[in-house]
Amino acid sequence: MSLTSQETDQRIQMLNQRFADVISAHVVTIGDDIYRRYSIQANVGENVMPDDKEGSRNIDNTPRTEWASENVTSYFSEEAYKSMRTTYQASEKEIGRIGDDTPVYFAEKGGIYYMRDPQTRLVLEVWLTWPSYPLGWD
Numbered sequence: 001m002s003l004t005s006q007e008t009d010q011r012i013q014m015l016n017q018r019f020a021d022v023i024s025a026h027v028v029t030i031g032d033d034i035y036r037r038y039s040i041q042a043n044v045g046e047n048v049m050p051d052d053k054e055g056s057r058n059i060d061n062t063p064r065t066e067w068a069s070e071n072v073t074s075y076f077s078e079e080a081y082k083s084m085r086t087t088y089q090a091s092e093k094e095i096g097r098i099g100d101d102t103p104v105y106f107a108e109k110g111g112i113y114y115m116r117d118p119q120t121r122l123v124l125e126v127w128l129t130w131p132s133y134p135l136g137w138d
Contacts (some may be wrong), residue, residue, distance in 0.1 A: 012074070015098060015117055019124045020069040021055035022096035022104045023113045027068040027128070030108075031127055035064070037135065038111040038128040044134030059128070068113065071130045074122055081116050081123045087136060088112060 003011065042059040059067055085092070089106030095113075096104045102114045111128035127134050 009052070011117070012122055015102070015115075015120070015122060015124060016072060016074070018098045019104060019113075019115060020072060023068045023106075023126055024065040026095045026106060027064045027100065028115075029104055031066075034100040034108065035128070040098065041111070041132050041135055043132075045129060045135075048133060050132050059130075068126050071126050071128075072124055073126070074124050076121055077123065078121065084112070084114060084125070084135070110136050 038135065040061045063071075088110050091109035092105045092107040094103045095106045098104060098115065100118075101119075102115055104116050106113050112125060112134050113128075114123065114125040116123045129135065
């Protein structure tokens with residue numbers, strides 16, 4: 001069944017909120033040593049936007065739940081999602097579900113949360129290492 005434009009917009013809004021809820025509940029369970037690796041990468045890793053002198057490298061000054069929920073990225077690229085899953089699948093674990101058909105994953109190796117909605121094909125992700133590339137990024 002195909003969704004109308006309005007139904008798609010409503011679903012995307014719901015997915016964003018529930019994704020943020022799932023990752024916010026999980027991010028506080030990450031051990032301090034592991035989270036520190038993400039903080040170091042965020043602060044000294046290769047910046048996604050090297051010309052951005054301002055940068056948003058404030059992982060150390062932002063509560064974990066805010067950092068995770070405020071850095072959600074969304075896109076509609078099956079190829080990019082498959083590439084990410086291939087790179088991080090060995091370290092991913094399902095940390096929750098949105099409804100019956102949408103698992104939310106955390107890949108500890110990279111410090112990445114992600115999910116793909118089968119209805120809208122929307123991909124949501126969070127890099128705890130933002131604005132730097134995640135650990136292990138190719």
